[in-house]
Amino acid sequence: MTVRSLVAAAAATLVAVMAAGCGTEAPDYQSVWSTPSQTTTVPPTSAVAAPVNIAGFLEQSGVVGQPVVFDKLTDLTISMPTPQGWTPYQGTNLAPGTRMIVKGDTYPTAMLMVFRLEGDFDAREAVTHGNVDAEMSQNFRELNSSVADFAGFPSSMIEGSYDLNGTRMHSYNRIVIATGAAPDNQRYLIQFTVTGYAEDAADEAPDIEEIIDGFTVEVP
Numbered sequence: 001m002t003v004r005s006l007v008a009a010a011a012a013t014l015v016a017v018m019a020a021g022c023g024t025e026a027p028d029y030q031s032v033w034s035t036p037s038q039t040t041t042v043p044p045t046s047a048v049a050a051p052v053n054i055a056g057f058l059e060q061s062g063v064v065g066q067p068v069v070f071d072k073l074t075d076l077t078i079s080m081p082t083p084q085g086w087t088p089y090q091g092t093n094l095a096p097g098t099r100m101i102v103k104g105d106t107y108p109t110a111m112l113m114v115f116r117l118e119g120d121f122d123a124r125e126a127v128t129h130g131n132v133d134a135e136m137s138q139n140f141r142e143l144n145s146s147v148a149d150f151a152g153f154p155s156s157m158i159e160g161s162y163d164l165n166g167t168r169m170h171s172y173n174r175i176v177i178a179t180g181a182a183p184d185n186q187r188y189l190i191q192f193t194v195t196g197y198a199e200d201a202a203d204e205a206p207d208i209e210e211i212i213d214g215f216t217v218e219v220p
Contacts, residue, residue, distance in 0.1 A: 063119035075180030081214035108196030130156030130175035168198040
């Protein structure tokens with residue numbers, strides 16, 4: 001199965017779970033959202049190709065992926081802390097291997113998905129596509145972004161706010177392409193996302209910072 005279809009399936013599952021549980025859909029960073037802009041008339045010959053997100057880049061490179069349970073891996077150690085008052089979401093509709101924690105009945109949430117990748121590709125080029133989905137979200141305003149390595153692995157990060165169904169949201173999203181221990185040197189795509197209501201960002205900051213600071217990826 002392609003990485004695009006795997007990531008899209010996982011995102012669709014998350015949206016369905018959160019919509020059923022709280023009446024406000026969870027943000028879908030795996031979908032290409034349109035950003036409102038001024039109306040302009042552009043001749044067809046001058047059309048600019050839409051940016052390619054990381055799932056599209058990997059698919060174009062012939063990469064296929066398989067979701068894995070991150071805490072069962074033996075060649076890579078990945079951790080995401082659970083602050084006091086947060087609980088694991090145990091819904092049966094979550095995509096295989098997805099780890100999700102939530103505070104209360106709606107937001108904030110934190111989600112971790114890991115895919116085992118098969119195929120030849122340039123990891124550093126791949127992560128340059130990692131922020132595209134967020135940048136194309138509705139009325140997106142960037143607060144911070146980076147394509148610096150994370151724990152020695154190629155990575156991209158973006159943080160910002162956007163509109164979702166009339167509500168202003170705040171989200172932190174990080175992509176890591178990690179390589180497991182020798183001799184297999186297996187590569188994985190790791191997506192780590194923390195999302196909450198923008199109006200509650202200041203109040204929720206201590207918990208959000210604890211989760212972000214406690215997220216780790218390392219070779220055992």
